[in-house]
Amino acid sequence: MTAATNHNSTAAVLQVRDLRVYYHTTRGSVKAVDGISFSLNPGERLGLVGESGSGKSTIALTLMRLLKPPARIEGGEILLDAKNLATLPDDQVRLLRLASIALIAQGAMNSLNPVIRVQDQLMDGFADHAVQLSKAERTARVRELLERVGLKPEVAWMYPHELSGGMKQRVVIAIAISLRPKVIVADEPTSALDVVVQMQVMETLRKAQQEIGAAVILIGHDMGLMAQFVDRLGVMYAGKLMEISPVGEIFANPLHPYSALLIASLPSLTSKSQLQGIPGLPPSLLNRQGGCPFYARCPKAMEVCQTEEPPLREIHPQRWVACHLY
Amino acid sequence: MPPLLELRHVTKTFSRGLINRQRTVAVEDFSFAVNTDPASITAVVGESGSGKTTLARLLLGVITPTAGAVLYKGRDLRTLTPEERHTFRREVQVIFQDPFDVYNPFYKIDHVLEVPIEKFGLAHSQKEKRALAEQALQTVGLRPEETLGRYPHQFSGGQRQRIMVARALLLKPKLIIADEPASMIDASSRATVLANLRQLNQDFGISFIYITHDLTTAYQISQNIVVLYAGSVTEVGDVEMVVNQPRHPYTQLLIGSIPLPDPTRHWNPDGQTVQTTAAQPWHGGCKFADRCPHVMPKCQSTPPPLYRTDPRRFTTCYLHEAAPVASDADALAVFAASTPTV
Amino acid sequence: MTTSRTADILAYLRRNPRLAVGLVILTGILLFSGIGSLTVNAKLARPLSAPPFKPPSLQYPFGTDKFGRNMLAAMIVGTPLTLQVGLIAGVLGVSIATVLAFASAYYGGWFDTVIRWVVDVGLTIPSIMLLIMIAIVVRDITITQMALVVASTAWLWPTRTMRSQVLSLKERGYVELARLSGMSGLEIILKELMPNLIPIIVANLVSTIASAILATIGLEALGLGPSEIPTLGRIIYWVIIYSGVLQGYWWWWVPPIVIIVLIFLGLFLASTGLDEIANPRLRRVA
Secondary structure, rough: OOOOOOOOOOOOOEEEEEEEEEEOOOOOEEEEEEEEEEEEEEEEEEEEEEOOOOHHHHHHHHOOOOOOOOOEEEEEEEEEEEOOOOOHHHHHHHHHHHOOOEEEEEOHHHHOOOOHHHHHHHHHHHHOOOOOOHHHHHHHHHHHHHHHOOOHHHHHHHHHHHHHHHHHHHHHHHHHHOOOOOOEEEEOOOOOOOOOHHHHHHHHHHHHHHHHEEEEEEEEOHHHHHHHHEEEEEEEEEEEEEEEHHHHHHOOOOHHHHHHHHHHHOOOOOOOOOOOOOHHHHHHHOOOOOOOOHHHHHOOHHHHHHOOOOOOOOOOOEEEOOOOOO | OOOOEEEEEEEEEEEEEOOEEEEEEEEEEEEEEEEOOOOOEEEEEOOOOOOOHHHHHHHHHOOOOEEEEEEEEEEEEOOHHHHHHHHHHHHEEEEEEOOOOOOOOOOHHHHHHHHHHOOOOOOHHHHHHHHHHHHHHOOOOOOHHHHHOOHHHHHHEEEEEEEHHHHHHHHHOEEEEEEEEOOOOOOHHHHHHHHOOOHHHHHHOOEEEEEEEOOHHHHHHHEEEEEOOOEEEEEEEHOOOOOOOOOOOOHHHHHHOOOOOOOOOOOOOOOOOOOEEEEEOOOOOOOHHHHHOOOOOOHHHHHOOOEEOOOOEEEEEEHHOOOEOOOOOOHHHHHHHHOOOO | OOOOOHHHHHHHHHHHHHHHHHHHHHHHHHHHHHHHHHHHHHHHHOOOOOOOOOOOOOOOOOOOOOOOOEHHHHHHHHHHHHHHHHHHHHHHHHHHHHHHHHHHHHHOOOHHHHHHHHHHHHHHHHHHHHHHHHHHHHOOHHHHHHHHHHHHOHHHHHHHHHHHHHHHHHHOOHHHHHHHHOOOOOHHHHHHHHHHHHHHHHHHHHHHHHHHHHHHHHHOOOOOOOOOOOOHHHHHHHHHOOOOOOOOOOHHHHHHHHHHHHHHHHHHHHHHHHHHOOOHOOOOOO
């Protein structure tokens, strides 16, 4: 087993190997994603957590092949169904979108077409993927999809502006699962929603994904949300993966100093405590120095950290860390 | 001594459109008083549409109430003389939510520190001005030599917000209204900004109204809490009581929905009605009635009064009608008597 | 971080070829007039200073027209006059527009309603028609008066565009913060809003000058405006009524048209080059 896979490679539904995505600007290349590898098992919920500048939003777009210039995939593989998404021509990628890999984007509820009824937007995906249905079948499908996401059938002939934010996001989930994809990429799906609605939407997503057997990659910055939703969690920093482990183990015993500091900075609802942030700033993705990207802010930094970049290695079963401490 | 700021039966309605007037009631018959002695931090917690932003703007005098009055030291804001208004601006400061929008990109960050110094005559020479600015920055933990002389885009959101805290500190106000100061900042800097707020309260005796949707941070730094739903108060009182033993069904729902960073303690999706169709217009009773698992017929017809369920906590819910009905003065007294905890 | 201003400007011009080329063309035209007025006798632009209808030669590089004007001299005299009208009208128009736009957008109320109404109505009336009416009434006028006539409608469009810019800027957080810091309305306009609007004002200025020049040339070509001075538009008027094209006196109408085209090319390129600065989305500070 190489460092690129975190699990039995034959069972994985999605495998990302050494993915690199750079933005080519007039001032140089911004290395938004710089060598990320992980696998996703069928039906699994994987979380990718990172702060701004960690590269997490770029990953979502990359997996869906929705990058626009000046961003470009520089290297690496994205293996889905034995096809490499990274190098596949556009017309073939289009066939895979929604059918094999679907996206729930941030603020997606605002990208529902305001002049088209919900049921027509749900059926858009079918039309694009040449699925023929009779009128009766279509109505039944729409009803089924809406029910799956906990919406009443009446919603089908409503317009998006008649729905609340949470309901709109659930329509988006319905669209995402309509063709039963193997992978759902959710990029900060609840960032614009209130906390009560957020819980409802995430539970809807969980139920839907479990029922159709899809795997989910949840990308975000909210550690609490990750703790409640995902099975495995990857911590991103400066375009790289610092740690990836089962979620319970990361929270109970974070191995990477960044993960530990991040968890320690989270305010608790049970007792009042010292509020401790992480001093310093994330490094510029433009001029990357060698060595570990977290070196400048790490309380446990050693000499070797400044010059040599630590590889992502499996320290304990299922626990991968990129740190010289281990 | 009248309270520093007070809202007396304030209602704020927003209407849109000339012919078919659509009215949204942001805040409904709301009474609230802020005492700054002793200096305390009061959290106002609510989701979007709860009226918390409108509340902030009413307190700052940026908007005027449709009914009721906003009083500063007993005087209606609308009747203040220019001098009184000037003093008001000095004693009541603000920290806004968006650390990006609040800086004029044309100027260096020194500008946001210099303007209040000049406007309020805090320094009389260039050297004094500089010294004041440096001191304020140092207090919040920023290094003046690395901060002054730079442009806003050269700083992170967290740093910009801390510069704003330094600015608020310059005037040594009695009250700072912090409108979601940490919601647009990364988690790792959020704690630092909130620690700065706490520090201002403890070391400089500045009171805060901390407006947020995040109950967790509200719990961390405040002593008292007001929970808003759709423009009305649902629960109010000592923050430990409200968070650990919530009485109002909405507060319970809110707390149960918080994603705790602990995979072993799951949020609670049951015990609440999920919205499956579009919202219905308000019928006149308790605002939460449509979603409440304990709803009774009278909840739909008349809004419940404020019940004092514990010595330092009140709630507006018929489930607790056995408790004595409280007046706004009672709630006020409770807040005034609160002692700051760590 | 601390490079000199000129180095910054030159580097920017290299990245923005449109603006650079536009400025070069405009400078070229100004130099033409400037050096020309020093080397060529202005009196040669007067009628009867040379035999009429002489084609270009060494003696008369641009030939002569029907009245015996040395065309080269006429170009050298006429060009700055045309530019002058445009400049005065443009600056006047944009100045009025700036004041009205700020006052209207920032203070709102009845003043805003009145201004908005005036602008909306004024823009629907074809300005050329208005200008013709005014020019007919005020016969035989000087260049400066011509500029005022043109300015009387030139302020409408910039007022509208700048007003909407100010309206959106007014909502920014830093304006609210300034208000809460005790700044007065005028202070906010001058110190907080104006600096951010300078690029737009400049862009507006360039386009207003361009349309003012066009309006002037148009009016003159119709026979209005100063009657004896060989402004570019006037020359075209004479060419038209004396059938200069049909009679084959190409050297009479080609130079003014070439210069007019160059002026507009320069202004257009400069204006679209400035667009990049005016558009906030592209205006990210490096």
